[in-house]
Amino acid sequence: MMRTAWRKFLSHLIVILCGVSVLVALVPLVLILFYVVTQGISSLNWGFFTQMPRPVGEPGGGMANAIAGSMIVVGLGALFAIPLGIMSGIYASEYAGTRLASAVRFAADTLNGVPSIVIGVFVYGIAVLPFRAFSALAGGVALGIMMIPLIMRTTEELLLLVPGSLKEGALALGATRARAVFSVVVPAALPGIFTGILLALARIAGETAPLLFTAFNNGFFSTDVRQPIATLTVQVFNYAISPYPDLHRQAWAGALVLVSIVLFCSLLARVATARMERMRRGA
Amino acid sequence: MRRPTILLVLPLLAGLAACSGSQPAPASGSGAASPASGGAQLNGAGATFPAPLYTKWVAEYGKVAPNVQINYQPLGSGAGIRQLTNRTVFFGASDQPMTDEQLKAAPGKVLHLPTVLGAVVPIYNIPGITTELRFTGPLLAGIVLGKLTKWNDPAIAKLNPGVTLPDMAITVVHRSDGSGTTFIWTDFLSKVSPEFKSTVGADASVRWPTGVGGKGSEGLTGMVRQTPGSFGYVELLYALQNKITYGAVQNSSGEFVRASIDAVSAAAASAAPAMPADFRVSITNPPGKDAYPIASFTWLLLYEDPGDPARARALVDFVRWALKDGRSFARDLGYAPVPDNVLEMEMRALDTIKVQ
């Protein structure tokens, strides 16, 4: 009886602690969001999204080129990283015992610890220096490389957790391995894989250092991927290090826009996944 | 459509949409390409200090010559020099003159062209003190070296007789990121204190004997603002724009000068007669009664032979315009323009750039 009472008490304690940890994490979140919103909201207006940056001293101005540029560069990064991450994750989970699987897992975890500036310098060496030109493409590659470990490891771990019976059922029905994996196993793990992708996107959307030496930044509007391109993070960074309080306010507005865009896309993606889940279950 | 395929197709569509805006870029590098309009596009990188001014100049010049797109990014002086050497940008900018080693490493001869002047001021946060304090060069060196540890040290009190300084420890704050501001500051301290010169030296990043590092001007001033008893240094422009109290420094003539655009111009004017032909000069601790002792030029870096005549001409025209017509914008933003005699020398130097 004593033992049962203790077990029950422990269980209640843990439940409470888990709830507390949620609150503990929410406190800095609310504080930071509050800070960003209060600093940035005053400079936010419609012109911010449609106008080009203006030099200090001139009223108005916005970050239209940076907003477009960030989306392009992040999109390029996703284009590069998502197939690579998912395919490597599939290999590591399907052929889990092999040396290549251990090696790729090891490589992904190591890559995850590489600072963003190192990746920027690396991509500078392979994608900027040989062509003597900064480009949005190089920026995309740099951001993509940063996304890969998160996507790959999440895909791998979640595929491993899909019950073996699902895949065995597909194989028993005569499916090839590829068909079993792509049609049954991956869809079963898809919500989690999506989380990995969204986390990776959220992370790189806020990165500055890898873009400084690759995408460079641009004072003008450009969607050419072979030219330097403006990005929200670098523009915010440039404004933040300047002496002028007016530019500082615009920097905060830019940060607010950045966080909002990431959240909006993440929300959109979750709604889309939920719909896909409902379709799949209904079908 | 199978769900996994969607994962691959959606990013592909996004990528295609992005590439739809691409135009063919010429095979040559040098960080330039022709936009569809047929004008010139130039990339430049370098010092952060003059970046807001250069952005203003580019915007104003765009009204005069709309076909020229100049894209300047404040990567940092050292990074700017490296990009120029690697020819990934068409021109550079630096708060520090290039060293002989760097000049030799460049694939061609590089010209330094001073554009404006900046200054570094000492800032502090002492509870109860809102007046400006007076410092001498050796005193500043003593604080940064960690020799003077308390605000009520007799050496400081002697210079500031009307002020009651508290018995509080001095927390020295410096810049953790490499910076032209640090270079100017340490350059001055090395000139006024042989001990500083031998133990620390002058560079964008040095080994500080004591203190904490703040990242960027905002990090440093943030730390100074929040730490009672702290002491740091920052660009004059930053102090003025953000209403930070700063002290006066004694110049080589014995006058205590509080930094201002005029005091900085005086420093340049007194150093101008001895200006070398390549404009690589340090003007800290200059002669002159009104001169502020911790000031410096900032330079644009151009190749004598940039290799692309059309863009070279566009760049030279821009620099000429900036040095002459851009002076009013410089003053408005808080930068001190270069003295007239230096300007004349620069115009002659610009003539040597190959634009044919």
Next chain:
Amino acid sequence: MSERRFNFRTDEALFRGGTGLFAVLLIVIVGAIGFELYRQSILSINEFGWQFWQTDVWDPVAGEFGARPFIWGTLYSSILALLISTPIALGIAIYISELSPTWMQRPLVFLTELLAAIPSIVYGLWGIFVLVPVVRQLQVATPDWMRSLPFFTGPPLGVGMLSAALILAIMVIPFSSSVAREVLRSVPQAQREAAYALGATRWEAIRMALFYARTGIIGAIMLGFGRALGETMAVTMVIGNSPRITWSLFAPQYTMAAVLANEFAEAASELYLHALVEIGFVLFIITLIVNAISRAFIWSMGRQRKPRAALRTAAARASA
């Protein structure tokens, strides 16, 4: 019949080759980064050799470089951040996946990911303007008997190891927590029901789920740790950027990623640049070592518990 077998074999080969190609590409990228780091730091490696790992001096003017204080700062801040963040991250993951009502789950997931969406520069600025003053007040309020302990010595500056560890922990939480949550969600419901059927309490069922998903949980923690090792912007704003080796949480210290980012843009001489890149190389090697240690740990965990084998021997003994 033989035709179908042929199809299966090629299909298998294509599948293995296709996905394997991407895996190889990933390894090639990481290897290339490591190689580039080595190549671009060769001057410094030749100049200092192993002394680089053991010297405390970082003097760009004199051309003397040593990485030991930065290694210390990186490991101390990251491990501390991990210790702080892991219980909280796991708590959040458990709460969302096991304990919270369904209507609460989506908003909580959203809020956790909100933390990941905040750019590191914003973390840094919030850190220095909001967190550091709070930490400073905490330091001022520390009783004297605690001050004498080696963990709490030093003047109350606010910036220092404690602020850095706190900021890193906050930044790491969304990553470990989200991956752990997805991993816990993937534990089959049948396992949980079996546990409850055997009379488990809530916590015991959760513990079973954690055990079932243990490699995934460790993977989630490792992802968070990697993030902490490489984080630059936020750390450099609040850590004080002062190369020194001390246990004190109040003392300003310096990390490898921070010094690299701070000084890279302005580095002038070749040796200086190479020394900075070598710091990146040292961080790369340390990440490799940390990963190897955790892999060994996971492998040993896998070895000790082999439920099927244990059941077989137990059944054999029972029938004997």
